[in-house]
Amino acid sequence: MEAARLDADVAVVGAGFAGLAAARELAAGGLEPLLLDARDRVGGRVFDRPIGDGAVMELGAGFVGPGQDRMLALTEAVGVETFQTHTGGRNLLESGGRYIRYRGTIPRLRPLALLDAGQTMFRLDRLARRVEREEPWRTRRAEELDGQTFSDWIERHVRTKQVRGLLAVPCKTLWGAEPDELSFLYTGAYVRAAGGLNRLLDTPGGAQESRFVGGPHLVARRVAAELGDRVRLESAVVRIEQAEHTARVRTPRRDLIVRRVIVAVPPPLAAQIEFEPPPPPPRAELCRLMRMGALMKCFAVYPEPFWREDGLTGEALSDRGPATITFDTSPPSGSPGVLLGFVGGGEARALSARPEAERGAAVIEGFARLFGERARRPDEWVIQDWPSEPWSGGGPVAYMPPGTMARVGPALRKPHGLVHWAGTETATRWTGYMDGAVRSGERAAAEVLATAGSVSG
Numbered sequence: 001m002e003a004a005r006l007d008a009d010v011a012v013v014g015a016g017f018a019g020l021a022a023a024r025e026l027a028a029g030g031l032e033p034l035l036l037d038a039r040d041r042v043g044g045r046v047f048d049r050p051i052g053d054g055a056v057m058e059l060g061a062g063f064v065g066p067g068q069d070r071m072l073a074l075t076e077a078v079g080v081e082t083f084q085t086h087t088g089g090r091n092l093l094e095s096g097g098r099y100i101r102y103r104g105t106i107p108r109l110r111p112l113a114l115l116d117a118g119q120t121m122f123r124l125d126r127l128a129r130r131v132e133r134e135e136p137w138r139t140r141r142a143e144e145l146d147g148q149t150f151s152d153w154i155e156r157h158v159r160t161k162q163v164r165g166l167l168a169v170p171c172k173t174l175w176g177a178e179p180d181e182l183s184f185l186y187t188g189a190y191v192r193a194a195g196g197l198n199r200l201l202d203t204p205g206g207a208q209e210s211r212f213v214g215g216p217h218l219v220a221r222r223v224a225a226e227l228g229d230r231v232r233l234e235s236a237v238v239r240i241e242q243a244e245h246t247a248r249v250r251t252p253r254r255d256l257i258v259r260r261v262i263v264a265v266p267p268p269l270a271a272q273i274e275f276e277p278p279p280p281p282p283r284a285e286l287c288r289l290m291r292m293g294a295l296m297k298c299f300a301v302y303p304e305p306f307w308r309e310d311g312l313t314g315e316a317l318s319d320r321g322p323a324t325i326t327f328d329t330s331p332p333s334g335s336p337g338v339l340l341g342f343v344g345g346g347e348a349r350a351l352s353a354r355p356e357a358e359r360g361a362a363v364i365e366g367f368a369r370l371f372g373e374r375a376r377r378p379d380e381w382v383i384q385d386w387p388s389e390p391w392s393g394g395g396p397v398a399y400m401p402p403g404t405m406a407r408v409g410p411a412l413r414k415p416h417g418l419v420h421w422a423g424t425e426t427a428t429r430w431t432g433y434m435d436g437a438v439r440s441g442e443r444a445a446a447e448v449l450a451t452a453g454s455v456s457g
């Protein structure tokens, strides 16, 4: 294949934040990228729905927090502002049919359970600090840790039934999975990548601290606007063929000839692309083993955030569901009032098995248990079911079951000839988050730019 026939220097597959950041870096570095996405929009697992006056429901990712520096830098670069998540008042815990109001991250439990919760968090954090962040498979006793599930560890180390049950609640939202589906080494690596459990779980000081004025999809749209006609939508990549110095990227519309490819899609979706030559067995196995989490986001819109009058933040944990975590996601003006409920893991699978007409009623019933009768009368409700989106397959992240990280983890980022891998799943900081996606795109672009002599020559 001759240089004269080149369509671009680099094809970037997937226009989520990983692909957008990669294409932006490549262009800044003097290469010509083409960014291809299967959908008719950019953003991937980030998508917003307008609710008037510039406000949105964040149907995919919504929150950003301290330490997520690359996402915050990109946000600032395209002129989007952030604002703090509403936290005035008390949070709510529904546990075993009891309702407890509390401030901060850990609810006011009975003394034994409170001690147990504190010790559990301390132990998990200590273990996560021992995980090798860049290469978790090199952690001491990696195979042993990877052979067990998060649930095995909980059974062994958590003493009270209440804390065991409560640990499953954030798990369903953080990974869209149950504790018995997650490798314990992977769990530790994920906590390490975020800089500790508090960073993952907290609202002030943690990953839920802030939101985007106009929504995170505005950031994606602005980056895409900068890239202009380098972005090609409705271009699902079905096959990537490598020759010695060039690659042919096939989409149903046309074939592109490029010098390098960055694949910025989650590993289970990368498995749907045909590669010639095929990736080495560890990479193929990694894509086969990793699973997309099951996560739905459910919104109810009210004339105002009435729970604030009752002294509640709108943030709740529930062991009954279907929404097991809720937040107040009203716009900065506080009008209208928007309640968000996350339905994840087993609850998401159960809810999607119910007839569509029953799903909203089940979620609203849960909101009414937590926030009272006024929650029964939303002006509008919306359920965003990520597992049913063919070009995402679930969310928030593709996680690793036991026996994956220690064996085939090294294949996550190892290039396959002219093909480089990006996507939040490949990030070593803030894996699973928009920030991890941006970092992974920037890292993959740097890999390609480091070969620039051979790419542009």
Ligand SMILES: Cc1cc2nc3c(=O)[nH]c(=O)nc-3n(C[C@H](O)[C@H](O)[C@H](O)COP(=O)(O)OP(=O)(O)OC[C@H]3O[C@@H](n4cnc5c(N)ncnc54)[C@H](O)[C@@H]3O)c2cc1C
Pocket: 013, 014, 015, 016, 017, 018, 019, 036, 037, 038, 039, 042, 043, 044, 045, 046, 059, 060, 061, 062, 063, 064, 235, 236, 237, 238, 264, 265, 266, 269, 270, 273, 295, 296, 297, 386, 391, 392, 394, 395, 396, 397, 422, 423, 424, 425, 432, 433, 434, 435, 437
């Ligand atoms: C419900 C939910 C809530 C979340 N909440 C948060 C949050 O509050 N904060 C946070 O930081 N993160 C959150 N996340 C996670 C965050 O959305 C992701 O980590 C991030 O958006 C992933 O970006 P990515 O570019 O790696 O992948 P994606 O966004 O999945 O992008 C991949 C792109 O590839 C495209 N694609 C797939 N296959 C092909 C193909 N064969 N050819 C061409 N294109 C293809 C897809 O259409 C998609 O656009 C949430 C996710 C979900 C689902």
